Amino acid sequence: xxxxxxxxxxxxxxxxxxxxxxxxxxxxxxxxxxxxxxxxxxxxxxxxxxxxxxxxxxxxxxxxxxxxxxxxxxxxxxxxxxxxxxxxxxxxxxxxxxxxxxxxxxxxxxxxxxxxxxxxxxxxxxxxxxxxxxxxxxxxxxxxxxxxxxxxxxxxx
Numbered sequence: 001x002x003x004x005x006x007x008x009x010x011x012x013x014x015x016x017x018x019x020x021x022x023x024x025x026x027x028x029x030x031x032x033x034x035x036x037x038x039x040x041x042x043x044x045x046x047x048x049x050x051x052x053x054x055x056x057x058x059x060x061x062x063x064x065x066x067x068x069x070x071x072x073x074x075x076x077x078x079x080x081x082x083x084x085x086x087x088x089x090x091x092x093x094x095x096x097x098x099x100x101x102x103x104x105x106x107x108x109x110x111x112x113x114x115x116x117x118x119x120x121x122x123x124x125x126x127x128x129x130x131x132x133x134x135x136x137x138x139x140x141x142x143x144x145x146x147x148x149x150x151x152x153x154x155x156x157x
Contacts, residue, residue, distance in 0.1 A: 001067045025062040026107060029122060033109060033131060034070050037083060041074065041152075042143040051075040063085050081113045094121050094132050094140040095130035111148075113155040 001011075010016075034054070041052055054072045072083040086108040093102035107122040109131075119134045120143055132140040133147050143145060 010107060019063060019065055022088065026064065027067060027069050030036050030071075030085050030109060031131060032067050032129075033120070033122075034072055034083065037072065037148060040148050044145065044149055045103055049076055050058070055082070057084060059085065059087065061089055072154065074156070076156050079113070081111055081152065081155045083109060083111050085109045092121060092123070094123050096132065096140050096142070110153055116155050118151040118155075 021027045038052060041050060051074070053073045053075070055073050056068050057071045058066065058068050060066045069085045071085060074081050074083070077103045088104050090108045092105040092108070094105050095102045103123040103125050105121040106124045109120040109122075111118040111120065121132050121134070121140065123130050123132065131143040133151070134140055
């Protein structure tokens with residue numbers, strides 16, 4: 001068996017095309033989230049008090065392989081938080097207020113200062129992507145600018 005034959009066999013076994021599409025879809029979803037977070041931060045911080053630095057994180061995830069994904073480091077003075085993707089393949093169900101059935105989580109990103117953590121879960125329902133933040137009671141609330149600002153203020157204080 002040649003190396004090329006070996007690679008073709010691996011591609012078939014690993015469902016290479018589907019893995020790549022799923023990985024690229026996840027990276028794009030996190031890219032959209034990071035873009036939205038940066039937009040909200042820029043609106044809230046016209047004087048640019050915060051240092052917002054893009055970072056890249058290397059991940060290895062079953063079903064996706066090894067990949068690089070965007071994140072953020074947000075700092076003011078000596079305090080900083082990191083927006084770090086955890087993974088596409090997460091176990092969990094999001095229960096938005098009033099939804100008893102729940103929605104399967106389709107990815108998780110954490111905002112953390114190393115001690116405190118805000119969990120962001122992505123859902124896909126009827127082709128619509130939506131991000132939720134878990135509040136202090138582990139209730140899923142839609143992620144919005146106010147929720148982001150509150151979490152950043154708590155963690156950067």
